[in-house]
Amino acid sequence: xxxxxxxxxxxxxxxxxxxxxxxxxxxxxxxxxxxxxxxxxxxxxxxxxxxxxxxxxxxxxxxxxxxxxxxxxxxxxxxxxxxxxxxxxxxxxxxxxxxxxxxxxxxxxxxxxxxxxxxxxxxxxxxxxxxxxxxxxxxxxxxxxxxxxxxxxxxxxxxxxxxxxxxxxxxxxxxxxxxxxxxxxxxxxxx
Amino acid sequence: xxxxxxxxxxxxxxxxxxxxxxxxxxxxxxxxxxxxxxxxxxxxxxxxxxxxxxxxxxxxxxxxxxxxxxxxxxxxxxxxxxxxxxxxxxxxxxxxxxxxxxxxxxxxxxxxxxxxxxxxxxxxxxxxxxxxxxxxxxxxxxxxxxxxxxxxxxxxxxxxxxxxxxxxxxxxxxxxxxxxxxxxxxxxxxxxxxxxxxxxxxxxxxxxxxxxxxxxxxxxxxxxxxxxxxxxxxxxxxxxxxxxxxxxxxxxxxxxxxxxxxxxxxxxxxxxxxxxxxxxxxxxxxxxxxxxxxxxxxxxxxxxxxxxxxxxxxxxxxxxxxxxxxxxxxxxxxxxxxxxxxxxxxxxxxxxxxxxxxxxxxxxxxxxxxxxxxxxxxxxxxxxxxxxxxxxxxxxxxxxxxxxxxxxxxxxxx
Numbered sequence: 001x002x003x004x005x006x007x008x009x010x011x012x013x014x015x016x017x018x019x020x021x022x023x024x025x026x027x028x029x030x031x032x033x034x035x036x037x038x039x040x041x042x043x044x045x046x047x048x049x050x051x052x053x054x055x056x057x058x059x060x061x062x063x064x065x066x067x068x069x070x071x072x073x074x075x076x077x078x079x080x081x082x083x084x085x086x087x088x089x090x091x092x093x094x095x096x097x098x099x100x101x102x103x104x105x106x107x108x109x110x111x112x113x114x115x116x117x118x119x120x121x122x123x124x125x126x127x128x129x130x131x132x133x134x135x136x137x138x139x140x141x142x143x144x145x146x147x148x149x150x151x152x153x154x155x156x157x158x159x160x161x162x163x164x165x166x167x168x169x170x171x172x173x174x175x176x177x178x179x180x181x182x183x184x185x186x187x188x189x190x191x
Numbered sequence: 192x193x194x195x196x197x198x199x200x201x202x203x204x205x206x207x208x209x210x211x212x213x214x215x216x217x218x219x220x221x222x223x224x225x226x227x228x229x230x231x232x233x234x235x236x237x238x239x240x241x242x243x244x245x246x247x248x249x250x251x252x253x254x255x256x257x258x259x260x261x262x263x264x265x266x267x268x269x270x271x272x273x274x275x276x277x278x279x280x281x282x283x284x285x286x287x288x289x290x291x292x293x294x295x296x297x298x299x300x301x302x303x304x305x306x307x308x309x310x311x312x313x314x315x316x317x318x319x320x321x322x323x324x325x326x327x328x329x330x331x332x333x334x335x336x337x338x339x340x341x342x343x344x345x346x347x348x349x350x351x352x353x354x355x356x357x358x359x360x361x362x363x364x365x366x367x368x369x370x371x372x373x374x375x376x377x378x379x380x381x382x383x384x385x386x387x388x389x390x391x392x393x394x395x396x397x398x399x400x401x402x403x404x405x406x407x408x409x410x411x412x413x414x415x416x417x418x419x420x421x422x423x424x425x426x427x428x429x430x431x432x433x434x435x436x437x438x439x440x441x442x443x444x445x446x447x448x449x450x451x452x453x454x455x456x457x458x459x460x461x462x463x464x465x466x467x468x469x470x471x472x473x474x475x476x477x478x479x480x481x482x483x484x485x486x487x488x489x490x491x492x493x494x495x496x497x498x499x500x501x502x503x504x505x506x507x508x509x510x511x512x513x514x515x516x517x518x519x520x521x522x523x524x525x526x527x528x529x530x531x532x533x534x535x536x537x538x539x540x541x542x543x544x545x546x547x548x549x550x551x552x553x554x555x556x557x558x559x560x561x562x563x564x565x566x567x568x569x570x571x572x573x574x575x576x577x578x579x580x581x582x583x584x585x586x587x588x589x590x591x592x593x594x595x596x597x598x599x600x601x602x603x604x605x
Contacts, residue, residue: 057543067311067318068319068540075318075319076317132410
């Protein structure tokens, strides 16, 4: 955890620790205290890789030296930054669809949500409004990616379709005033 | 923002400086042509050795130029060597250091030396090793000289240099017994290898000198290919040699050797920019100086030799760097070849900035920023408070801080 507020947080990690699971729209959680009972739940909306003058020079070299590449990714203090918006919290494992009461503290370890936690959290769709109303992030694409990911956690094709259809219905009621936007989001979650 | 420098007064001076530098650069063309002529004549190694014999004889003491290495290692002065193929595998260690000088305005008197050691494995993708070691000095015996005066910045610089060399030697010794480390083992120091600790202003100079030679000995025992990389230099050792060669034997005296005569003002780097193609190196030579003689007397293997290297890429303008090597390296043709090739490979890693990557990273590990210095001061303040002391910044620093502080704007609150 690098920076945090109740609406979201930025965390950093080494480039080598970034995996497929840390993609755009992934569900993550961060503890809000030491009890292990209270967690902020969020969605990854941005992954930023910062540069510095040395990295820029290495890019300009004719060939990339493999040891220097490893050095850049593993040793140098240039973290990959991950931006997260909060969409709720977990209290004793039970999901709540409002912003967490306080932000996680700096240097807190951020974890990916387990499949079971994603299923439980997306059992209700009340976090849609928090995502759709978030400015300065591509909220439609973010919600689309998160819902596609959540549908993949469902056991069967029927359940997956059922979940996405349910999501579409909820979106229709939330975005009834903006049909263009609604059509776009529905396209993003088409089964 | 308050601006202290009156730029309206400075702009004109900067423009005049630019014109001066331009004229100086252009006027070097004639001297370069002359130097090139003499360089061709310097191919006669016997003649060069004769002249060197003259300046090493009684009656002459002021020659500080280049000299060929002693036979059988001597290379023809006008010779150049093409870039050799790098070894399949090698280990490069680079060390660098940085410091916080003693500050009478700090909460307490101390100084800090931070050394960075970077190990790079050439030949296959392998994660480089990085180490950083800060050392705080605060005891009276460490921060005061024998007369009870606070040690000066030159002393801290000298101690830092010795610390860098010690760390380089320690790491080389570690890797010499490590079966996973590749050979040859190249040890890079950021600066020239011919150090002078004898200045009266350096506290404990004798001990520093002893420690420096101890580190050199350890590096030699580890069979490390040690190299100093002062980079771009204004040195004119080879130019001085060319001037010497232009003198008749009876003209070789201190008065004529005081300057480089009609080549005065020309640097070796500027001259070799005309000679060396990308990747080529000059002949190995040694600086003729009492200091280098002292090194040689201490141990023949410690005499410092040097060569110039064009680290530019093909098609680029020349970029000349000086490389210092001790005689135990200069004696081994394979070690010099490996060093030559690996320095080019290291410089190529950073693209447009032709500087050994390992040295860049060692510097990054060592450098103490202003922000970090403030953090060290803060930690010291806390430690003092915990021990019942009241750290106080000097009045001088506090008032400067007030005047240098940021301005605030008036805002109407609603």
